[in-house]
Amino acid sequence: MNQYKIKEIFLSIQGEGWLIGQPSVFVRFANCNVNCSFCDTDYAGGDMMTGQDIKKAIQKLETRYQMPVILTGGEPLLQFDEALYDDLQRYELHIETSGTLPMPIMPVEKIVHITMSPKVTRDKIKLKKCHTLKILWPEAFEGITPEAFIDYPTISKCIQPLDFQVDKAIKKLYEMDRLDPMGHWFLSPQLHRQQNFKDILR
């Protein structure tokens, strides 16, 4: 039986991206293959769990059927696989990834929503498409700009302030909205960094 190293499973409010404001269950996978200098996520350590263990932990937190389950990290695609999908398929699965690895299950449409926040340049991205593209601004890494991903296959695109630089992010958002009016650009303000939803709900 496959096992996965899981840092934590918790109930919170999604603070960023497409599902902002939505009560969700978060499954944080341990480990990451990118080493971002600004990273404030604790993905070290964790416990080995089977897919059934993860399902039981989600069931304990569920307050209503079909609460979204957000697979995050670290980098969830280092570990996510068909076997885990089979165990969790009754849930509305969302994945948050840096795009450095391909989606391990096919068709990718089995996942309700994929959010990609690139941490490598466009030429090194392995994920072929997503639902929401999330770009940090001001530029977190050289070459990872909204313009560089303007034609990446996605449904919506957002700008997320780096280190709370909301004013710069908003200026960039308006710039992109003019440049790419069909891109459905929106601001992703990271509400969970302004308010600790996790502890409130504990």
Ligand code: SF4
């Ligand atoms: S990709 Fe995300 S989790 Fe991994 S080091 Fe960068 S910010 Fe942290």
